[in-house]
Amino acid sequence: MRLRALLDTDALGLQLLGGEDELDRTVRGVMTTDLRDPSRYLSGGELVLTGLAWRRDAADSDPFVRLLVQAGVTALAAGEAELGSVPEDLVVACLRHRLPLFAVHESVAFATITEHVVRQVSGERAGDLAAVVDRHRRMMTSGPAGGGPDVVLDLLGSDLDLRAWVLSPTGRPVAGPKDAGPALSAEVCAELAAEHLAATRAGRRAPPPGSVGPPGFSLVPGRGRGVGPALWP
Numbered sequence: 001m002r003l004r005a006l007l008d009t010d011a012l013g014l015q016l017l018g019g020e021d022e023l024d025r026t027v028r029g030v031m032t033t034d035l036r037d038p039s040r041y042l043s044g045g046e047l048v049l050t051g052l053a054w055r056r057d058a059a060d061s062d063p064f065v066r067l068l069v070q071a072g073v074t075a076l077a078a079g080e081a082e083l084g085s086v087p088e089d090l091v092v093a094c095l096r097h098r099l100p101l102f103a104v105h106e107s108v109a110f111a112t113i114t115e116h117v118v119r120q121v122s123g124e125r126a127g128d129l130a131a132v133v134d135r136h137r138r139m140m141t142s143g144p145a146g147g148g149p150d151v152v153l154d155l156l157g158s159d160l161d162l163r164a165w166v167l168s169p170t171g172r173p174v175a176g177p178k179d180a181g182p183a184l185s186a187e188v189c190a191e192l193a194a195e196h197l198a199a200t201r202a203g204r205r206a207p208p209p210g211s212v213g214p215p216g217f218s219l220v221p222g223r224g225r226g227v228g229p230a231l232w233p
Contacts, residue, residue: 001027001120003075003100006047012116013108014077017091019100025074030117032110036060037067044072047117049110051079058089065093075099077113081106153177167193 004023006014016023028045031038034053042048048068055061068076076099078086086103094101104113153164153175165176165184171193173184 001117003027003047005120006102006113006117009116011108012113013105014113015103015105017086017101017103018095019075019098022075022098022100025100027074027117028121030114032114036064039067039071042068042071042073046073047075047077047113048073049077049079049104049113051110052082052087052090055087055090058087061087061090061093062096065090065097065099069097069099073099075102077102077104079104079106079110165189169193169197 002023003019003025006012006027007016007023026045027047029043030047030049031042032049033041034051035041036054038048054064065076076094078090078101080086080103086101091101093099104110153166154177163177166174167189168174171186171189171191173189176183
């Protein structure tokens with residue numbers, strides 16, 4: 001989920017104190033801590049919630065924020081219950097290190113924010129998993145319903161921005177991208193097929209990208225009747 005989505009939920013009671021230009025950052029998890037150095041428990045991408053018990057004086061803010069930034073934290077949310085407001089030195093430290101900072105109203109429990117973030121992140125991950133499963137199903141389905149190799153090539157184009165073709169052992173195009181970009185010439189097809197056959201007979205691997213065909217091509221051996229796709233970045 002994006003940081004800006006946290007501000008769209010009034011029930012969370014969050015007030016942005018700094019980092020307006022960083023609200024498109026992604027939140028991948030949430031952690032509550034009052035340790036002076038919580039970095040060992042951070043993996044990056046977290047929204048860190050803190051009650052500020054780690055802060056003894058103004059000099060503590062900059063080292064704390066610096067540790068969070070080095071750990072790859074996405075943002076910091078500080079509760080107002082302990083001190084009545086978020087200290088100015090913490091605001092300044094977050095601005096200095098470009099770490100988005102939120103104030104959490106004393107009426108809002110950290111558990112409420114944690115539950116909301118976990119629910120949103122879990123939902124997005126479930127959606128990502130469903131998309132992966134759908135891609136796998138589409139690639140594994142054969143025949144007219146699944147589209148055969150055309151589905152795989154379409155996925156390479158839409159997900160990886162790669163143009164790809166499947167060639168027969170003689171260099172005849174079996175399948176290719178549906179966009180109106182430049183097609184493979186007969187000369188290039190023949191060169192790729194010849195290189196593949198030569199590598200197969202010699203028992204060596206496919207040549208590295210750029211060593212055969214026009215610049216940017218990679219030759220990937222296939223099984224069965226197809227030589228394999230030539231990928232165009």
